[in-house]
Amino acid sequence: MKLKFIGAVREVTGSCHILETGKNRVMLDCGGRQGSEKTPDPSLDKYNIVPSSIDCIVLSHGHYDHCGMIPYLVKLGFKGRIFGTPSTFDIAELIMKDSAHLMVEENKQDKSKKVYYDETDVENTIRLFHPVLYEEPKRIADGVTLVLHDAGHILGSSSVELRVEENGLVKTVIFSGDIGGGRSKIMNVPKQPNKADYLILESTYGNRLHHTTDPWEEIEKIAREVISRGGRLLIPAFAVGRCQDVLYALNSLYNMKRLPHTNVYVDSPMACDVTILYHHAALYLNPEFRSALSNDPRPFDFGRLEYVKKRIRSEKIAKNVEPSIIIAASGMCEGGRIMNYLPRILEEPRSCILFVGYQGDGTRGRAILEGAKEINISGRVYKVRCEVKKINSLSAHADKDGLKRYVEGIASKPKKVFVVHGEKEPAEMFANDLKEIGIDAVVPYEGDEVEI
Ligand SMILES: [Zn+2]
Incomplete structure (x- = not known):
């Protein structure tokens, strides 16, 4: 059989790989690529991938960079089944509908912006969803059995195990998906697969160690400082998870x-809609989080918290310079409601932008975090006068020690590890770390095909 690496190789977005057995083709994720210079679609034409020739898709989790291009594949003729957990499908449906809506709206403003798919394509995609529960083996194609393991990254997230029968032998291919850091106060500790002949492994933080400080203490300290000096605390956060x-x-x-x-x-x-999904699924989450529900059955609702849905309300809050804490998406400051706040808060010396998640290469968030003095928004330049801070103890991804533990915890050592979903440097550094402990590891290039 063969593995083809289509996306999220030497970069972190656009996750897409294909496993080809002698009898069928299984696609692992079909995510959108993000970053201002990139087009979101996977390079299907470039690598001669015909959507109707894919037998099924396994979706690791509902983040856009893993599910965002599935409706495009459906529009181009994919008709197979899509497997994932029920919560992954709940989240993916919201993400895909939002993405379709955004593309249609952007196209109305600027006809050169491509509409990859619309709401009808999303509806056609949802009809192909086949939910699978964690740890329940499911035959998904001739000679291929799927088992999903809780990856502890976001609600419903999975590591994907494929048991492939070939010439009377069973080979196990694990696709890690995005692996949680294991210290989340909401998500479970990632479940370790027992066996992997071949492992496709994420490496977002393959060259970094997370702080072990308590994120609640860090947030408390920063919030107190900013509010007491009369500023606003703006927290860019991914709507799903962070x-x-x-x-x-x-x-x-x-x-x-x-x-x-x-x-x-x-x-x-x-974020308002996804928070409801988290609340409804609370009984499947981290045991400490579950037990805290007996004292506080509404863990995402308190005192002076307001969920803002209407744009007009958002614009009013953005203009109000009173001290406050604002959590807004998108997490990398590339679009969404945070764009109502950035032009003002960037220039407020008493305010603070607190980053709590990964900032992709080429994004506005990365520029602010790396100390840009000026930021361009819709053709206007804004001076960065506010404070900029980052905490990484809330990360939803394993750090390099966590990734190493994940690999070493697999009882039978993988014959080969394909290091993906990381920028060039972390991916290569982590592959070298694995080689040093005697594990064969490579960082594939986009379009690579490997016989396994
Ligand atoms: Zn993710």
């Missing part, structure tokens, strides 16, 4: 009377 981490932190600080007395806003319609 936003709920921050909300749960603020909720817990509020319960412990450690949160400054101020208004808190969640300004992202998507």
